[in-house]
Amino acid sequence: MGIGFRAYVTSENGDGTYSGRITERSTDDLPAGEVLIRVRYSSLNYKDALSASGNKGVTKKYPHTPGIDAAGEVAKCTDGSFREGDMVIVTGYDLGMNTPGGFGEYIRVPSAWVLPLPAGLTMKESMSIGTAGLTAALCADGLLHMGLRGGQIAVTGATGGVGSIALSILAAEGFSPCAVTGKPELEPFLRSIGAASVISSADFTAGSEKPLMKPMWDGGIDVLGGNALASMLKSVKYGGAVSCCGLALSPELPLNVFPFILRGVSLIGIDSVECPKDRRIKAWSRLGGKWKPAGLNELTAETDLGGLDEKIKAMLTGRAAGRTVIKL
Structure with missing residues (x-):
């Protein structure tokens, strides 16, 4: 029964x-x-x-x-x-x-x-992290896998679940994360969770109509897709990398190949839904330890x-x- x-x-x-x-x-x-x-x-x-x-x-x-x-x-x-x-x-x-x-x-x-x-987490804490935190951890791991160590990392959707935890993880790894947000009134909150700097969404995408933008970032984590991801790729420095995990803004990517062939930028696709179990366990182990969000x-x-x-x-x-x- x-x-x-x-x-x-x-x-x-x-x-x-x-x-x-x-x-x-x-x-x-x-x-x-x-x-x-x-x-x-x-x-x-x-x-x-x-x-x-x-x-x-x-x-x-x-x-x-x-x-x-x-x-x-x-x-x-x-x-x-x-x-x-x-x-x-x-x-x-x-x-x-x-x-x-x-x-x-x-x-x-x-x-x-x-x-x-995971060790180091209560059940409530594991859900405070949840899929958003797992995705953020996989994004950060992707940047590390590409050899990035330190530097400025732009994070779109910074007040959301993935973005907010990504800021904390990046800060723990010694990066200087920059929160990209349309909610400037939440700057104190963003800085309290790890943002070294904050930029408005409008300023971040300004000049995005150009084939390439001024190189600003060593890497990035994008949850929005669309013009936000295109702007990020166009403004990443030579040899940088971007982890992409969302499409809240758009599934389309209005972009040419210049960031990839002129600056050697890498685009890393992140999926937490079917992520293999060994990678999940590794990510959750970090989330219960060094990467446990502040x-x-x-x-x-x-x-x-x-x-x-x-x-x-x-x-x-x-x-x-x-x-x-x-x-x-």
Whole structure:
């Protein structure tokens, strides 16, 4: 007999709009998988906000429970990979996209998706970091892999989940991160989490109509795509590198080949959804150690399932900053 639990479920309304509400469900309704997890914390990511608002590019079928991150305790494991009571996390793969996600008190997933709770992190801290932090860590690792050590690194979307954690990681690695933002009023917040300097989005992209811009940055981390990524690539110094992980502004890239063939700039594509397990474990180990974001509590707001609607709207309208964890 299944276990009853609460979940935030998004459904399509008769007029074609979408809305979410807290619904009673049963573990019998969950898909097949080797590991049943009692979720204690989840987090809100941009992809969750899209899923919760009916974006068919993220979630194909509704009703649906979003939540691409989850931390909790193993309730049952059928293949021996984990024991009952083990503290674990799940991020990425199909969780919260077309598989019921962390905005429910239980999830059932394949054991290959599950990692032990990283050393040095509580369950809440792991979700304060979440997919956004994992992505930021992979972006930073990409720059290090290309040989970058120190220097100025531009970070777009700096007040968001990926950007804010990236600033902290880069500062910990001895870089001088520059926060690119359209929210100048949040400069004190950005500096408190690691930004060495702050530049407005308008100033960052000024002159982007040119084939190349003045070389300003040793490297960059971009979450926006579109003209923001093009401007970054055009203004990176010779031999620099840019990690690209998002398309919040646009999936298009209005660019010529000049940055690549005249300045030797490298563009690194970052994906945290299907990232191999060994790379995940390495990144999470760092996130629980040297790369654990400074001021993580100050970076994080907490809500419950009842407060999700407000947080989702804030994220979709660009009013969110830092990270939001959901306590279940």
